[in-house]
Amino acid sequence: MEILPVALVFFLATIVSTTQGYEPVLTHHIHLLKPKTGGARGSVPGLSCLSWRLAVETNNIINWKKVPAECEGYVGHYMLGHQYRKDSKVVTNEAWLHAKSLNLTKDGKNVWVFDIDETTLSNLPYYAVNGFGTELYNATSFNEWVLKGIAPALPESLKLYKKLLTLGVKVVFLTGRGEDQRNVTSTNLKNVGYHTWEKLILKGSAYTGKTSYVYKSAERTKLVKRGFRIIGNAGDQWSDILGTNVGNRTFKLPDPIYYIS
Ligand SMILES: [Mg+2]
DSSP: OOHHHHHHHHHHHHHHHHHHHSHHHHHHHHHHHHHHHSSSSSOOTTHHHHHHHHHHHTTSSOSOOSOOGGGHHHHHHHHHSHHHHHHHHHHHHHHHHHHHHSOOOSSSOEEEEEOOBTTTBOOHHHHHTTGGGTSOOOHHHHHHHHHHTOOOBOHHHHHHHHHHHHTTOEEEEEEEEEGGGHHHHHHHHHHTTOOOOSEEEEEOGGGTTOOHHHHHHHHHHHHHHTTOEEEEEEESSHHHHSSSSOOSSEEEOOOOSOOOO
16 A cells, blocks of 8 residues: 555656656657657547548549448548538538628629539438448439438538528529439428529430539539629539639538549
């Protein structure tokens, strides 16, 4: 019982003398440890998945077909936890600050382009039971899900949508969904709160075999030629916001589940 306090005093005395005598060395050692642990203690599970997510969100990793198998848990926790919502909120807040800062003329020509899947509507209920992107895209099962018409709204995007309407901005939905999904998409949008829009542009047969990048660029160009001003453009894919006539500013929402070129 008496050994412990003595040992503790000796230990503390050693620390104090070591710290006082070799402070720069001790500081340096702590600094070296940080990159290995990612923090003050222990290892950080999922650190490589975080790096992977950062790389896909910044368009450094492209043309990927599925989420790495070891990242299923990481992506699932990210999507279902608070971080996905927080990351989305930062994006939509910036979008709102941008729109609000513009001195918009009330001529009915100002439009905001929204993508649909993982931008205004969420397919998370589908992906949550299909491996969070770790499984290859299955058109049959995904279309079955879409045709149910029960995709929830992304809450932060819905808030942005409503606020943009108060500025007199018109909304254009530009989606990779096909014309055959017009009715279910329209109903789904209305049921979750997107009650009005200027245009709902779906991918017609003219674009069969064309990338989303090509299709969306062409449709935005048509809008501009009709006299619309694209004051903002929000999407979860880089192919939503790269190309021609992308808009006054673009806003990339998070999506670590799939990639569309
Ligand atoms: Mg999308």
